[in-house]
Amino acid sequence: MRLYNTLTRTVEEFTTRDEGRVGIYVCGPTVQNVPHFGHARAAVVPDVLRRWLRYRGYQVFYVRNITDVEDKIIARAEQEGRPPAAVAEAYTRIYEEQMAQLNVMPPDVAPRATGHIIEMIGLIERLVEVGVAYEAGGDVFFSVRKFDPYGSLSGRNVDDLRSGARIEPTERKRDPLDFALWKAAKPGEPSWTSPWGRGRPGWHIECSAMAAKYLGVAFDVHAGGLDLIFPHHENEIAQSEAASGRRFARFWVHNGMVTLDDEKMSKSVGNVIGLGEALDRFGANILRLFLLSAHYRSPVDFSEARLEEARAGFDRWRAFVRATRSLPPPEGDPETVAEQRRRFEEAMDDDLGTPAAQAALFDLVADGNRALERGDEAAAAAARRVLVDLCGVLGYAFEDERQGSTLVAPLVEELLRLRMQARERRDFETADDIRSRLGDIGVIVEDSSQGPRWHIAAGREHGPQAAKR
Ligand SMILES: [Zn+2]
Structure with a gap:
């Protein structure tokens, strides 16, 4: 099998570290809102890769994280007037439910960032120890200039990045290219104790720490959307490789974007299809x-x-x-x-x-x-x-014929019989309620001169998960 590797910009022969086994890390969602169509593609592409590797006889270990502490979640919590943890929990559930409906296989492990703060602190301590990170007023930054290969994934040059970049007056970093590994706590934000005082992890360190925990410091495939190459994946590589001295992921697989009228679909642009x-x-x-x-x-x-x-x-x-x-x-x-x-x-x-x-x-x-x-x-x-x-x-599911004919049909018929009885005793409220509830789960009832007829709404015919909502 041949697979394009963003790191080498070539289609390479696919090989793994351990014969017959593949470890895959996929950047999961930041749970700050309901998923949009772009999230569907970012999940379906690595899902198909996973299914294809299984078909080819590999034993696949698949990790997809949940980013449940991040600036956007904190902002959203402020808007919704509930704690950030409640916001993250609610949108995590919706994400997982919609992924199941989309027939995306559940990951083998779905680590949440907030469950891995200790690992993140350990990784940051290591980066400070090897001299590529520094503390400044309760924040900790990664010193990009101290990691020579920086820019190799995205093909960016540090000097080009440097021109035009500047330090905001409120920031404590030494070089505008440096990025936060740990952020000192601000009042009202979720925070954890650390060697640098209370604070929370930066987004990039979350993935480096969780990938290492479940797949080791060196593994086979890292996947995500094209929009994550820079700075997120570039920073993941810098953190992980500076700490371990080993190559992080061998293959970097990036899916293209979903656009609407040729503009990237994103929350910030506001052109999203739910x-x-x-x-x-x-x-x-x-x-x-x-x-x-x-x-x-x-x-x-x-x-x-x-x-x-x-x-x-x-x-x-x-x-x-x-x-x-x-x-x-x-x-x-x-x-x-x-x-x-x-x-x-x-x-x-x-x-x-x-x-x-x-x-x-x-x-x-x-x-x-x-x-x-x-x-x-x-x-x-x-x-x-x-x-x-x-x-x-490819993850398509044909409806189970037996289910359609031997389970759903008699249940619907039974409910329609109860509806008929309700109408006979002039209890139209119950009769309408049955019809509307059937409609909610995708069973459309039409009354005709020969009695009621029913069918399953288009797009809802493929099994029990569609009827769950
Ligand atoms: Zn990530």
């Missing part, structure tokens, strides 16, 4: 198909038209899976089916080429439909099996 809203309207499969139609390093422009195309595309896959559900299991793969699997694998091995991999799936479905038309059940069943298998690699 992930919750997108999930309600389209569901995980369509959102993932839309995102994976672009190469992970390219920007993706949010577009209703392209989401509708993704909906039509996924409908073709689903229709084929439904049309073939009662076929007997296939014996082996005919050549046309094996060929599409090879195409898919080659595309994924080539720096996670999901657009080409999905093109192979569309061809697989077209072949399968032709096999159905000519009555070749074995070929159609083989195509179905490979489609379902490879869709799992």
